[in-house]
Amino acid sequence: ARKVTQAQTEISVVEKEDVTLDCVYETRDTTYYLFWYKQPPSGELVFLIRRNSFDEQNEISGRYSWNFQKSTSSFNFTITASQVVDSAVYFCALGGGGNKLTFGTGTQLKVEL
Amino acid sequence: DGGITQSPKYLFRKEGQNVTLSCEQNLNHDAMYWYRQDPGQGLRLIYYSQIVNDFQKGDIAEGYSVSREKKESFPLTVTSAQKNPTAFYLCATERTTGGGEQFFGPGTRLTVL
Helix, strand or coil: CCEEECCCCEEEEECCCCEEECCEEECCCCCCEEEEEEECCCCCCEEEEEEECCCCCCEEECCEEEEEEHHHCEEEEEECCCCHHHCEEEEEEEEECCEEEEECCCEEEEEEC | CCCEEEECCEEEECCCCCEEEEEEECCCCCEEEEEEECCCCCEEEEEEEEECCEEEECCCCCCEEECCCECCECCEEECCCCCCCCEEEEEEEECCCCCCCCEECCCEEEEEC
């Protein structure tokens, strides 16, 4: 069975702090995909990244970076120099192989001035 | 504009009534999905469709029904059999099923009075 765990329910930081959102997954598939989505207060989920299980290279996109480690089944997301606009719920998800996505329960990030 | 539209944004229903939520897409994506989101929880899959005139139950299909008569449309009916229908409902599309990122609509917030 597939499972995604986001142990951090809520994180509060002050603007310009760095913050890391944790994601741990479980799957028996050898090929799979990992995703991060952002859900701002408006409610619509915004796709951030997809990572293939065969590609363990870390990725950086502006202030966002992702650390994928198969050895620990983790796919953590770091926001550098956080901003108020980063305040949202962030979901990690697991999919692939024709299967539907399995979502974690989400981490509520609050960035305050 | 390309994208996914869901209507209405807010919906109020009396207990015992059926209600249909609309989801339309012009992305020419094959697959469409319906998710339910409750406070503090991740997204749970209700139904999904990979092609026209075909759909499969997700994890929580009881009390819901769908149809896929056109590629662009995937309406969800919340029936009176759904015991706790108050939730946020999200529609998503995927170019083809399996591994690809899903794109989400703005959601419909259903409240049963």
